Amino acid sequence: MIPSAFDYVRAGTVDEAVAALVAGGEDAKVLGGGQSLIPVLRLRLNNPSLIVDVSTVDEMRSIVDEGSSLLIGAAVTTDAVMKDAGVQADIPLLAITAATVADRAIRHRGTFGGSCAHADPAGDLPTVAQALDAEFVIAGPGGRRTVAAKDFFLDFFTTAVGPDEVLVAVRVPKLGAGWGVNYQKFQRTAQAWAIVGVAAAVKTEGGTITGARIALTNMGATPIRASSVEAALIGGPATIEAIKAASASAADGTKPTSDTHATADFRSHLARVHTARAVAKAAGI
Amino acid sequence: MTDTIEEAPASIGQPKRRKEDARLLMGETEWTDNIQLPGTLHMAFLRSSIAHAKILRIDTSAAKLAEGVVHVYTGEDFPGQPGSTCVWPVTADIVMTHYPAICTDEVRYGGDVVAVVLATERYLAADALDLIDVDYEPLPAVVDMEEALKEGSPLVHESAGTNRCYTHNMPCGDYEAAKAKADVVVSRRFINQRLIPSPMETRAVVAAPQGMADEITLWTSTQIPHVLRVLLALLTGIPENQIRVVAPDVGGGFGGKLQISREEVLALILAKRLGRPVKWSETRSENMVAMHHGRDQIQDIEIAATKDGKLLGMKVDLLADMGAYLQIITPGTPLLGMFMYSGIYKMEALDFTCTGVYTNKTTTDAYRGAGRPESTFAIERIMDELAAELGMEPMELRKLNWVKHEEFPFTNVAGLTYDTGNYEAATERALELFGYDELRAEQAARRAAGDPVQLGIGISTFTEMCGLAPSRTLGALNYVAGGWEHCTLRVLPTGKVELVTGTAPHGQGHATVWSQIAADVIGVPFEDIEVIYGDTGRAPYGMDTYGSRSLAVGGQAIKVAGERLVEKARIIAAHQLEVSPEDIEFNKGVYSVKGDPEKSNTIQGIAFAAFTAHNLPPGVEPTLHGEATVDPIDFSYPHGTHLAAMEVDTETGKVTLRKYVAVDDCGIQINPMIVEGQVHGGLAQGIAQAMYEGALYDNDGNLLTASMGEYLLPSSADLPSFITDRTVTPSTTHPLGTKGIGEAGAIASTPAIINGVVDAIRHLGVNDVLMPASPQNVWRAIQAAQNGGAA
Numbered sequence A: 001m002i003p004s005a006f007d008y009v010r011a012g013t014v015d016e017a018v019a020a021l022v023a024g025g026e027d028a029k030v031l032g033g034g035q036s037l038i039p040v041l042r043l044r045l046n047n048p049s050l051i052v053d054v055s056t057v058d059e060m061r062s063i064v065d066e067g068s069s070l071l072i073g074a075a076v077t078t079d080a081v082m083k084d085a086g087v088q089a090d091i092p093l094l095a096i097t098a099a100t101v102a103d104r105a106i107r108h109r110g111t112f113g114g115s116c117a118h119a120d121p122a123g124d125l126p127t128v129a130q131a132l133d134a135e136f137v138i139a140g141p142g143g144r145r146t147v148a149a150k151d152f153f154l155d156f157f158t159t160a161v162g163p164d165e166v167l168v169a170v171r172v173p174k175l176g177a178g179w180g181v182n183y184q185k186f187q188r189t190a191q192a193w194a195i196v197g198v199a200a201a202v203k204t205e206g207g208t209i210t211g212a213r214i215a216l217t218n219m220g221a222t223p224i225r226a227s228s229v230e231a232a233l234i235g236g237p238a239t240i241e242a243i244k245a246a247s248a249s250a251a252d253g254t255k256p257t258s259d260t261h262a263t264a265d266f267r268s269h270l271a272r273v274h275t276a277r278a279v280a281k282a283a284g285i
Numbered sequence B: 001m002t003d004t005i006e007e008a009p010a011s012i013g014q015p016k017r018r019k020e021d022a023r024l025l026m027g028e029t030e031w032t033d034n035i036q037l038p039g040t041l042h043m044a045f046l047r048s049s050i051a052h053a054k055i056l057r058i059d060t061s062a063a064k065l066a067e068g069v070v071h072v073y074t075g076e077d078f079p080g081q082p083g084s085t086c087v088w089p090v091t092a093d094i095v096m097t098h099y100p101a102i103c104t105d106e107v108r109y110g111g112d113v114v115a116v117v118l119a120t121e122r123y124l125a126a127d128a129l130d131l132i133d134v135d136y137e138p139l140p141a142v143v144d145m146e147e148a149l150k151e152g153s154p155l156v157h158e159s160a161g162t163n164r165c166y167t168h169n170m171p172c173g174d175y176e177a178a179k180a181k182a183d184v185v186v187s188r189r190f191i192n193q194r195l196i197p198s199p200m201e202t203r204a205v206v207a208a209p210q211g212m213a214d215e216i217t218l219w220t221s222t223q224i225p226h227v228l229r230v231l232l233a234l235l236t237g238i239p240e241n242q243i244r245v246v247a248p249d250v251g252g253g254f255g256g257k258l259q260i261s262r263e264e265v266l267a268l269i270l271a272k273r274l275g276r277p278v279k280w281s282e283t284r285s286e287n288m289v290a291m292h293h294g295r296d297q298i299q300d301i302e303i304a305a306t307k308d309g310k311l312l313g314m315k316v317d318l319l320a321d322m323g324a325y326l327q328i329i330t331p332g333t334p335l336l337g338m339f340m341y342s343g344i345y346k347m348e349a350l351d352f353t354c355t356g357v358y359t360n361k362t363t364t365d366a367y368r369g370a371g372r373p374e375s376t377f378a379i380e381r382i383m384d385e386l387a388a389e390l391g392m393e394p395m396e397l398r399k400l401n402w403v404k405h406e407e408f409p410f411t412n413v414a415g416l417t418y419d420t421g422n423y424e425a426a427t428e429r430a431l432e433l434f435g436y437d438e439l440r441a442e443q444a445a446r447r448a449a450g451d452p453v454q455l456g457i458g459i460s461t462f463t464e465m466c467g468l469a470p471s472r473t474l475g476a477l478n479y480v481a482g483g484w485e486h487c488t489l490r491v492l493p494t495g496k497v498e499l500v501t502g503t504a505p506h507g508q509g510h511a512t513v514w515s516q517i518a519a520d521v522i523g524v525p526f527e528d529i530e531v532i533y534g535d536t537g538r539a540p541y542g543m544d545t546y547g548s549r550s551l552a553v554g555g556q557a558i559k560v561a562g563e564r565l566v567e568k569a570r571i572i573a574a575h576q577l578e579v580s581p582e583d584i585e586f587n588k589g590v591y592s593v594k595g596d597p598e599k600s601n602t603i604q605g606i607a608f609a610a611f612t613a614h615n616l617p618p619g620v621e622p623t624l625h626g627e628a629t630v631d632p633i634d635f636s637y638p639h640g641t642h643l644a645a646m647e648v649d650t651e652t653g654k655v656t657l658r659k660y661v662a663v664d665d666c667g668i669q670i671n672p673m674i675v676e677g678q679v680h681g682g683l684a685q686g687i688a689q690a691m692y693e694g695a696l697y698d699n700d701g702n703l704l705t706a707s708m709g710e711y712l713l714p715s716s717a718d719l720p721s722f723i724t725d726r727t728v729t730p731s732t733t734h735p736l737g738t739k740g741i742g743e744a745g746a747i748a749s750t751p752a753i754i755n756g757v758v759d760a761i762r763h764l765g766v767n768d769v770l771m772p773a774s775p776q777n778v779w780r781a782i783q784a785a786q787n788g789g790a791a
C-alpha cells in the first residue's frame, strides 16, 4: 500500500529532534533506518503527521569506548554494529547476533537504536541488550535520562521512550575474559524474523559454569531473561546433560504468542531446545 | 569442390545470451506501471475486509468531496456487468455464477470489490478509500470444503442452492475389478495446499482512448493479451476491433496473469466512458488477496497392487476449492491433471472423480503446472507409501512399473499417448549424480546412531503433458477456445527480419529462442531478428503463453512460417538465376544453382528484389514473408528423475534440503541455458510449495498469510546449488523434437521433497507430513506418531 501524507524534518542534532517532536505533538514519529517504520506507514497501520529523521545526527552515529562498556549511537546501522572492530572484540554476542538480522540491504539501513525503540518481540538485537543488561540513554524536553534494559522494554512495540523523546545511544557492558557466546535463531527462511531466538553468554572455569546470561527472543511481549536457567547453570558442570536439564525451565513464566509459524506450545518447546543448544555452543561443547 | 567451407554453427542448441536482458537489467524497459499519460485518472479499489456479508449501505459522499477525487463508483453504476468470466464449463450441469465487476448486494471473499475511486493522483485515490463508509451485515463464511458440502451449510451463492460447483467422473478401465485382484491396497489423503502465485511484478493496467478512430489501448501486465482482447470485447460490448491490448515487459505471471480481471474490465469501461486514461497499479497486499490463488485440493488416493509390486489400478477422489467465483479456467484447472494420475506407470484402471466446491475465499485458477503438480504429487507420494507397505525399495517399485524405453509410443490408462521417453536413462544419470548408494548408507548409519538429524531420500520419476493443445481435444473437453499458435516472418527490404509471434512471454526469453529457430530455418543472423509479441496491434493472432505451450506449439509455427518463406524466396531466386526451382539449393541463407555455386543470391538480396518487384516470376506477389498458424497434432511429454536428500532435525522439525539432482528430458534443447533457467525457477517454486508456502485462512475466512511476513517465499539463500543434467529423447509430435520445460521443475520437485522428508522419519512412525513441511508441521507429525498412531 501507500502511506498517507506527512511532514518531514531532518534533525541536525538531538536537541533539534526533540524540539521538532515537541512541536509535532502526539502525532510525530522518529525515523531511524525506516526498515520498520516505512512498512508501518505503507500499510497505514499508523499515520503520523510528522516524521523526524534522526538518521544523520552525528552524535547518534558513533561508537565510543568507555572502558568497561561501549556507548553505541542509536543511529548506528546494524551493519556497522556487526562490522565494528570494538564490538567484535568486546561484545561479540552483539556482533554475531547483528549478522543474523534480515538481509544485507536491511542491515545497511536499519539501526541498533531503531530496533530497540521499535521493540518488536521478534527483534534480535533487543534480546542481546536484555541479556547483557544494557542501558538506554534517552533525551527529552526535560534533558537526558538513563534507563536499564529491564525497565526499557515494556510491552509489544512499547518502550520507556516517550512520544517526545529520542533514544540517543545504548550503553552495552563488556563481559571481559572467559565468556563464550552464542545466538540461536530459529527461523523458516534465511532472511526471516526469529520464530524463537536465544542469546547466551556463558563463563566456564575448570569445567564449571560460573556465569550465565540468557535471554529469549519472541517468547513474550518483550525480550525475556531466562533467569531460572541461569540460576540452574551457575555452579553446575559444563556438560550436555547438565545444560539440557537446566534448559528444561527455559520457557517457564514466558507468554509466547501463537501465529502462523508456530503455536505457543511449539515455541516453548523450541525455546527449551535452543536454550540448551545456545548454552552448549557458548560453553564450547 | 575442393574448398572446405567453414561451417557456421547452427543457432539451435547454443546457449545464446538473452536478447531481453540488457534492457531489463539496466532498467530501460517500460513496465505497465511506468506508463505515464497526461490526464490520467488513478483507480483505487475499496475491498471487502470481511469474507462474507450483505452490503446494506454504501456512503460515498465524503469520498466524492475529497481532494483530487473525480469519480466514485459502486456496483449500482454497473448493473449486471461481469468482472470476469469462465471459459471452461467442465460439465453439463456445472453451477455457473455471476462474477460482478463491483459487488452490489453481497461480498463473497475478503478482497471482493465494493467501490472504485478515480482521482488525479494515486495517493489521493488511496486516501479517499478511507472516507467510504460501508455497512455490512456479516454472513457465516464457508471456509472448509467438506463442511461446505454438508447439508445445511451456509451458501456462498444463495441462488445456486448448493456449494457444489460440479462433479466430474472419468472412469478408465474397471477399477473395482482391478482392486479385487489386488494383494495390497494403500489409501492416503494428501492435501495440496493453497498457494499465492506472487510474481515479482504485481498487476498493473492502463487504459487509454487513442484519439484515432475509436480505438482504446489497454496496457496490462498479462500472460494473455490475445485471449484477453476477445474476452474484454465479449464482456464489455466494446467492439473487438476497437480494443488493442498490449502486454509490455511482464515481470512474471506463473499462471496468476492468465486471467481476465475486474480491474482490467473496469479500466477499459471507464476509459471509454470518461474519454481519459485510467490507471491502476496493484500493491503487494492487494495482490495477495485479489489475484487468483493456485492449487487447494484434498486428494483421496487409493492404489491397488499385487504383492510383487505390480500396479493394478488407482482411484482418485478430489475436492477442489474454487473459491468464491469462477474465473477463466477455475473449474478446469484441477482437471488438467486428470489424464496424468498414472504418471509414468502402467496400470489397468484409473477411476478419477473431482468435485469443485465454492468457498468464501479468493478464486483459484492456474498456477505453475496447473493440475499436473497435483497429479504428480499424488502418484509419486503414493508410490512411496506403497513401497513402504510392500517393503520394497521405492526406486525398484518404480522400475518395475514404468513404461520401458522400447514400449513407446505408449497409451496410458487414461488414453493419452506418450510419444517418446526414456525413464531408464534419466534415472540412471540421476542416481549417478546423486550418489544414491552412499546416501542410503549414511541414512542407515544415522538411524543406527539415533542421530537427532535424520536423512531421507526423496524420489520423483515424473512425466507431464504440455503443449496445450490440439484444438480438437480442447473442444472435446468443453473448453471454449483452440490451442493453435501463429507466426509471421518477414524479411524486410534491408534484410532485417521481423518475427511476429502469438506467444506472450513474461520472462521466459522467447525473443532469444525464437530468433535461434528462425536464424536456422531461414538462414539469417540471430542478431538481425526482431521478435514482435504481446501487442494485438502488431501481433494480431495468438493464443498466448501458459501450460509450457510456447515452444511446444509456437515453435512449430515459427518453423513452418520459415519454411514457407524459404520456398517463396526459392521461386524468386530460381526466376532470377534463370533455372527452375528444383535446381536451386538453399543453404544457410544462400540460394545457389546446383552444380554452379557461383550463381547465387542471398535471402536478403531476394527480399530486396521482392520489395522492388521489378522482376518477379509470374503469379508471385511482392514482399517476402511467410505465415503459419499451426495446431499441434498432440501434446508433448517431458519427463525426468529428480532426487532430493533431506535432513530433518527431529528435535525441532526443521527440514533442510541438502542436495537436489534434477535430470530432465525435454527433447531437443533450442537454448540449454534458458532450459537451465526454467528448471531452476521451477524447482524453486515446487520446493517452495513443499517447504515454505501455504495460504492459511481462519474460520471466518480471513487470510492469515496476507503479507510476505507470513506467506514465506524462499530466496536463493534457502536453496542449495541444484545439480542438473538432461537426457535427450526427441519428441516425435514436434517438428523440432522439443518438449516443454516451463513447468517441469515445479511439477517434479514437490513430491521429491515430501518423499524425502517422510523417508527421513518413517522409522519414527510417520507416513505423511502436511505441506508446507514447516518445522511445526513436521514436529507435530513426529509427536503424533510417537504418541501412538500414524500422523
Ligand SMILES: Cc1cc2nc3c(=O)[nH]c(=O)nc-3n(C[C@H](O)[C@H](O)[C@H](O)COP(=O)(O)OP(=O)(O)OC[C@H]3O[C@@H](n4cnc5c(N)ncnc54)[C@H](O)[C@@H]3O)c2cc1C
Residues within 6 Å of the ligand: A029, A030, A031, A032, A033, A034, A035, A036, A037, A038, A039, A054, A074, A075, A078, A100, A101, A102, A103, A106, A109, A110, A111, A112, A113, A114, A115, A116, A117, A118, A120, A122, A123, A124, A125, A161, A165, A166, A167, A168, A191, A192, A193, A194
Ligand atoms: C524484511 C525485513 C526483515 C527484517 N528482519 C529482521 C530480523 O530478522 N531481525 C530483526 O531484529 N529485525 C529485522 N527487521 C527489522 C530491522 O532490523 C529494522 O531495521 C529495525 O527493527 C528498526 O530499525 P530502524 O532503524 O529501521 O527503525 P525505524 O523503522 O526507522 O523505526 C522503527 C520504530 O522505532 C522508532 N525509532 C527509531 N529510531 C528511534 C530513535 N533513535 N529514538 C526513538 N525512536 C526511534 C520509530 O519511531 C519507529 O517507531 C527486518 C525488517 C524488514 C523490513
